[in-house]
Amino acid sequence: MHFDLTDEQRALSDMVARFLAQEYAFEARKKILRSTEGWSRDTWAKMAEMGLLGLQVPEEQGGMAPAVVETLLTMGALGKALVVEPYLSSAVMGTALIRHLASDSQKREWLPAMAAGELIAVPAHGEAGARHELSRVSTSAVRKGAGWVLSGRKAVVLHAPAAGLLLVTARTSGPDDAEEGISVFAVPAGTSGVELVAYPTIDGQRAADVILDGVEVPAASLVGPEGGAFPVLSATFDLGVAALCAEAVGVLQTTLDATLEYTRTRKQFGVPIARFQALQHRMADMLIHVEQARSMSYLAAMHAISGDVRERRRSVSAAKVTIGNACRFVGQQAVQLHGGMGVTDEMAVSHAFKRLLAIELSLGDTEHHLERFIMESK
């Protein structure tokens, strides 16, 4: 067993970190958050230039897939800088979904454009009644002539406002919570009948509810087998969770570093507050959480694309549980140890705190993954 990176992987990781240190400092990030779109096309273009948007694109379309380690290294670096661009939604999950489901001609149409940063495609999957349940889909797709009519509402679709293509899951058959009968449709932005209710999320990303009001799409917009998308959907979400865990470790590490730095400089009662043993023990506990999270992000990475589906689900869920708990503890304690400063918008730590909250709630919360771990262990 070893945890070493190859030279190429290390070089990639250094390159991304250097790039973000230059381009994505706290103030620059704040400006991006305040902009109308809420993300930076310029940063996105540079990420494309560095090849980061092609990590999940197959070689035939000019990418590097599966490149799991590289993807997770990138996510870790993005986490450290609290990057808000649609990397996870489009460059990881959207891309992987297309790679596994789409026909050759669809791949040729979309993937090179995605690798080049010209097309953003995000899964539009969650629904109001589904909570974190992946197979609960009530949005419907009904045949009409040669095409389909889509109706329903997709909830909290991350980066939908930025997307040129929505990868909408819809039910073509079966009851609302069945794994069979789920299909994926590629719906271009601006298609008639598609309405976006856009908003920022608590951690400063952009999202929307997507309302599909009798949206007519051609037969060619079906991506993958009719009614048979669930296995790939589930694999894609597990890859997404692994990537999110890697991002979390980046956020957790900067959060711990910022807290150490702050408590070493902040003086009360004539000494740096890091001298107080109560706080030292707290930071020791934070470190333990971060290291446990890091270990589990490796486990998730190892099994993220494993053919053993049960083992994949078990490992990914175990990782998400560990990371969810770490996000909660480290985030809360970091704010606490900053005192009043911790609850202001001025400090990077409060932004990290909100990202950690969002990570905890995204792609299945801690309880969801605890339950899935139990199910898959039976």
Added chain:
Amino acid sequence: MDLTFSPEEQAFRDEVRAFLTTSLPPAMRHRVLEGLLVPAADTIAWQRILHRKGWGGPNWPVEFGGTGWDPVRQFIFEEECAAAGTPRLLPFGLKMVGPVIQAFGNAAQKARFLPRILSAEDWWCQGYSEPGSGSDLASLRTEAVREGDHYVVNGQKTWITLAQHADWIFCLVRTDKAAKAQAGISFLLVDMHSPGVTVRPIVMLDGGVEVNEVWFEDVKVPVENRVGEENKGWTYAKFLLGHERANIAGIGGSKRELARLTRIASLERKNGRPLSEDPLFAARLAQVEIDLIALEITNLRVLSAEAEKRTPGPEASLLKIKGTEIQQALTELMVQAVGPYALPFRIGALEDGFQGPPVGPDYAAPLAATYCNMRKASIYGGSNEIQKNIITQMILAL
């Protein structure tokens, strides 16, 4: 031992409840119960409604226009108010500077300031903390130099809650730089409208503005605005802390929030069933409820000791720690309860009457912001670490 309220106390509770049913405006109540922003106008209007009823000073003695209620009645009153969804009474006048003026102020100060607190003509804020002096308050540096019949005040206070609305600020200032830290501090009442006072808002992590920096630049404060003796301010501040921490457990508010959480859990669905029937979630909800029951009894034990004229002591620290932990746990569970719909964050959606298109259930809109905001509860009013220091020193004598 008797863990129930006496018949008289029960009758009092009924009286309060009846009054609240008829006198609390529904719009105000709605904002509080739904966790929406409560405008300053509500705070003022509610204080005035109570004042007209003669209940403007629920924790004040009769001689100063208060109700003269004992601690148990005060507790019942606050609990009923919280349950009904009244705006929170401003603590800065009623629970902080008011009792200090009553105990240490002169006759002129009592006559001038106390009635205007009851009638909500003056909005007070608390000026203790400074950038360099948070937990270590006694290190404060804002100074007041005596020049004839007034002091000249220079310095900076920070984290001043709702100073943007304030007419007056009560401050701890240094009047003797040579004395030991606690010894050279005085307690001054400063008119916020005086020349040289500047208020700058601090944006919080949820985007809201509730705390401010307050700067003093050569601000002239008449000597008659000093409470008590010069350089004895620390004694008054410590007296005040005892009052600030009475009811610090926030039992009534937490009960109300528990009810809101229970309602949300019954409306949310998990695997096609109500979330409230989910064993994992139900267990977590029950645990908070049990913690709250325990804390209520602990709180009542402290109150009855107080009623027997044993002064409130360091056990207030226990109430503060456990009370804020429960408040925070409730906000966490509410966020968890609504799942992905906790994520959308639309500032306007926290205001009553928001007209934007709905996103998720209405009750979900403020929850993540409230969760973030409530991290403050374990920081202000003496952080929970400082409270533990008090427990270890004063109760455990370690």
